[in-house]
Amino acid sequence: MSEPFIRVRELHQRFGDNHVLKGLNLDIHRGETLVLLGGSGAGKSVLLKHLPGLMCPAEGTVTVDGTEISCLNERELGPIRRKVGIMFQGGALFDFMSVGDNVAFPLRESGVTDEEEIGKRVTAALAIVKLDGQESKMPADLSGGMRKRVALARAVVDRPACVLYDEPHAGLDPVTADTIDHMIKCLQEDHGMTNVVVTHEMRSVFHIADRVIFLKDGKIHWEGTAKELRDTSDPELRAFVNGDSGIPWKTPG
Ligand SMILES: Nc1ncnc2c1ncn2[C@@H]1O[C@H](COP(=O)(O)OP(=O)(O)OP(=O)(O)O)[C@@H](O)[C@H]1O
Numbered sequence: 162m163s164e165p166f167i168r169v170r171e172l173h174q175r176f177g178d179n180h181v182l183k184g185l186n187l188d189i190h191r192g193e194t195l196v197l198l199g200g201s202g203a204g205k206s207v208l209l210k211h212l213p214g215l216m217c218p219a220e221g222t223v224t225v226d227g228t229e230i231s232c233l234n235e236r237e238l239g240p241i242r243r244k245v246g247i248m249f250q251g252g253a254l255f256d257f258m259s260v261g262d263n264v265a266f267p268l269r270e271s272g273v274t275d276e277e278e279i280g281k282r283v284t285a286a287l288a289i290v291k292l293d294g295q296e297s298k299m300p301a302d303l304s305g306g307m308r309k310r311v312a313l314a315r316a317v318v319d320r321p322a323c324v325l326y327d328e329p330h331a332g333l334d335p336v337t338a339d340t341i342d343h344m345i346k347c348l349q350e351d352h353g354m355t356n357v358v359v360t361h362e363m364r365s366v367f368h369i370a371d372r373v374i375f376l377k378d379g380k381i382h383w384e385g386t387a388k389e390l391r392d393t394s395d396p397e398l399r400a401f402v403n404g405d406s407g408i409p410w411k412t413p414g
Pocket residue numbers: 176179181199200201202203204205206207208
């Protein structure tokens with residue numbers, strides 16, 4: 162098998178006494194859609210933030226496309242951030258900027274100055290998320306689903322090899338969430354991107370995941386395909402998949 166695009170080795174992260182990641186190992190392969198599951202506070206977002214170097218490991222290494230990034234400074238991380246785009250939880254758009262300027266932001270940050278080139282790439286990114294011609298709108302004028310799509314356009318405008326999604330379905334109605342899933346799959350199948358998705362939406366997991374990992378106690382507790390997850394006999398995973406807290410329900414009426 163070819164070298165993984167991202168390799169995580171013996172990753173530890175602590176916040177005071179809170180030892181969140183405890184020697185986690187993970188390979189992310191080129192062109193796959195990997196879904197990260199785990200209970201609240203399991204460390205999914207913390208793991209995601211290590212992948213483009215937004216967080217520095219307490220111990221261990223993260224290697225992206227052959228470059229060990231754990232000890233790089235902000236300037237050295239520039240080329241890595243162009244390879245790994247991130248769609249933040251909640252979208253994190255700049256409310257004072259138009260849609261076009263929000264999507265163009267990573268290009269300008271990475272030093273692209275040719276406005277014609279920026280315009281073309283913003284148009285292409287908005288076309289991928291089916292928001293053609295919306296450049297001049299302001300974020301406040303958009304629905305929650307449209308804001309998420311703008312955030313996705315911003316994550317892919319610099320044509321990264323890999324996109325990280327932190328709860329892309331949070332706060333969306335089921336139909337809009339399904340639209341986001343189609344876009345995630347389109348980026349993989351039509352644009353060859355690697356996707357890493359943190360989500361609690363089990364319906365989405367079964368639609369998009371080539372591989373699923375379940376985080377627990379700071380490590381990978383389980384790994385398999387979406388089908389293996391559906392068929393698992395692991396009681397904790399079954400409860401997670403079925404959204405079953407174990408507290409019995411009274412039958413209504
Ligand atoms: N910058 C930080 N400073 C201190 N503690 C942090 C920081 N970031 C995360 N934590 C802690 O690390 C733990 C894991 O947080 P994380 O956000 O990764 O959880 P998660 O698995 O994404 O949870 P959820 O599904 O609820 O979003 C939590 O206990 C959180 O309080």
